[in-house]
Structures are given as C-alpha cells and as structure tokens.
Amino acid sequence: MKLYEKYRPKSFDQVIGQSAAVAGIRYVLNRGWGGKAWFIHGPSGAGKTTLARIIAAHGADDWFIEELPMARDISIADLRVMRASMALYATGKGGRAFIINEAHGMRRDVLEGLLTLLEEMPDSACLIFTTTSAGKDRLFDDCEDAGPLLSRCINVELRTLGLAESFGAECQRIAIAENLDGGHDLAAYVALVQSCKLNMRAALQRIEQGAMLEAPAPVMPRAACLAQPEPKAVAAPKVKQWWQQEQSPLLRKAV
Ligand SMILES: Nc1ncnc2c1ncn2[C@@H]1O[C@H](COP(=O)(O)OP(=O)(O)OP(=O)(O)O)[C@@H](O)[C@H]1O
Numbered sequence: 280m281k282l283y284e285k286y287r288p289k290s291f292d293q294v295i296g297q298s299a300a301v302a303g304i305r306y307v308l309n310r311g312w313g314g315k316a317w318f319i320h321g322p323s324g325a326g327k328t329t330l331a332r333i334i335a336a337h338g339a340d341d342w343f344i345e346e347l348p349m350a351r352d353i354s355i356a357d358l359r360v361m362r363a364s365m366a367l368y369a370t371g372k373g374g375r376a377f378i379i380n381e382a383h384g385m386r387r388d389v390l391e392g393l394l395t396l397l398e399e400m401p402d403s404a405c406l407i408f409t410t411t412s413a414g415k416d417r418l419f420d421d422c423e424d425a426g427p428l429l430s431r432c433i434n435v436e437l438r439t440l441g442l443a444e445s446f447g448a449e450c451q452r453i454a455i456a457e458n459l460d461g462g463h464d465l466a467a468y469v470a471l472v473q474s475c476k477l478n479m480r481a482a483l484q485r486i487e488q489g490a491m492l493e494a495p496a497p498v499m500p501r502a503a504c505l506a507q508p509e510p511k512a513v514a515a516p517k518v519k520q521w522w523q524q525e526q527s528p529l530l531r532k533a534v
C-alpha cells in the first residue's frame with residue numbers, strides 16, 4: 280500500500296491544518312448526514328478526497344461508499360444507476376454515499392441530470408464532489424454557469440497557505456515511522472513539502488522513493504567554525520614594473 284494511502288486520515292481529528300473547513304463540516308453533520316451534497320475544493324494534495332471519505336463514512340459503511348470516475352467520464356446511464364441504487368436499502372449505518380472526484384469538465388446533459396438527482400435525493404444518500412481550485416473555475420467544458428450546482432451544495436474550501444510546517448512535521452513523523460528518514464531535521468521536511476507545492480501526497484511519494492534516506496551533510500558547529508584559524512592573507516607576488524627595473528626598455532633605448 281502506498282504511504283499516502285496508509286497514512287490517509289480516517290477521522291476529522293487526524294486531518295492537519297484544515298480546522299475551519301472541519302469545523303464547518305462537523306457543524307453540518309451534527310444537524311444530519313443524509314440528503315446532502317457537498318462541494319469540496321482546494322489545492323491538490325490538501326485533503327479533499329480524504330475529507331470526502333470521512334464525510335461519507337459518517338453515514339455509510341465501506342460497502343456503500345462509491346467513488347465514481349472523473350466527472351467528465353460520467354454518463355446519463357451512470358446517473359440512472361446512481362438514482363436506482365440511492366433508493367435501495369443499505370445495511371450497517373444505513374446510508375449510501377457517492378464521491379465524484381475531479382468534478383470539473385462535466386457534460387451539460389450530466390449536469391442537468393445531476394441537478395434533478397439532487398432535488399430528489401433521499402435522506403439515506405449523500406453526494407460529494409471534489410475538485411481543485413483551478414477545476415472549480417472550469418466546472419463545465421462549455422463554460423456554463425456553475426451556480427445552479429454550487430448553490431445546491433455545501434461549499435467546503437481547503438487551503439494550504441501557512442501549512443508547510445505542519446505538513447512537514449507530519450511527513451517527518453511518517454518517514455521516521457517507516458524507517459525512511461536519514462536523520463533530517465524539521466527544516467529539511469518543510470523544504471521538501473515546499474518543493475512539492477504543499478501537496479502532501481507528492482511529498483509522501485518523494486519520501487517513499489527514498490528522498491530523505493540519505494543522511495544530511497555534516498554541518499560544522501558554530502563554535503568549531505569560530506575556533507578555526509583565520510586564513511592568512513597571501514601577499515601578492517612583488518613584480519617590478521618595467522619602469523622600476525634597472526634596465527627598463529625605455530632607459531635602454533635612451534642609452
Ligand atoms: N490535511 C491533511 N492532513 C493529513 N494528511 C493529508 C492532508 N491532506 C493530504 N494528506 C495526505 O495526502 C494524501 C492525499 O490527500 P487527498 O487524496 O485527500 O488529496 P486531494 O486534495 O484529494 O488531492 P487531489 O486534488 O490531487 O485529488 C492523503 O492520503 C494523506 O496521506
């Protein structure tokens with residue numbers, strides 16, 4: 280199993296740095312799980328699919344959580360199957376959840392079908408869309424107004440601004456637990472996360488590929504640096520200019 284799957288948060292408490300989003304989700308869930316549609320957007324690797332799965336698991340058992348293909352690959356026939364399965368009884372927690380990742384690029388007929396589906400969604404079902412922030416601006420291929428869909432969804436925005444240190448600390452914890460750390464300090468993990476544009480999945484992939492295995496280059500302690508003798512200034516070799524030479528070419532000429 281990939282590291283990023285193994286360490287994917289399973290509960291809201293394990294999600295790092297999305298406290299505002301998590302507080303909003305908790306508030307809504309406290310008022311009931313079913314019959315709702317969610318729209319989660321934010322940068323790649325910030326926790327959108329992770330949160331979608333946690334929301335889904337709140338009201339549905341694993342067997343009844345379905346992740347659909349990218350929105351652009353969904354057909355009207357898929358929507359019919361979805362509607363039919365929403366009406367079916369589910370065991371365990373009793374709900375059925377549908378996650379549509381990469382919700383951008385949706386076809387116009389699918390959008391229309393989805394709007395109808397959302398209107399008729401039973402209390403035992405929940406639909407969750409996720410997309411990157413960039414995806415949100417081009418939800419539909421033909422630049423249709425996304426308003427009708429978004430206004431039927433609970434909006435959740437994830438941010439990664441200022442999360443380099445907490446993501447770095449989590450990466451360090453995972454690398455140490457998996458024996459994939461060569462002794463690097465937190466700053467090295469923060470730098471790794473920054474080089475991955477704060478995409479946690481990308482950072483964990485790099486760690487899995489051994490990016491942090493090599494021991495950090497030894498750094499001389501400051502005291503030792505100060506104890507080093509100052510390098511002696513090397514005097515420039517004294518070269519006599521031609522006019523300083525006893526037998527300058529000019530003098531020789533004059534003679
Ligand atoms: N906020 C977070 N807290 C803890 N781990 C996280 C968080 N965000 C991402 N991760 C880690 O990164 C992995 C990928 O996260 P996730 O699939 O939720 O990203 P995403 O936002 O859906 O990205 P994409 O837009 O590329 O689909 C997770 O399995 C988890 O290991």
Ligand SMILES: [Mg+2]
Nearest residue numbers: 327328380409
């Ligand atoms: Mg995702």
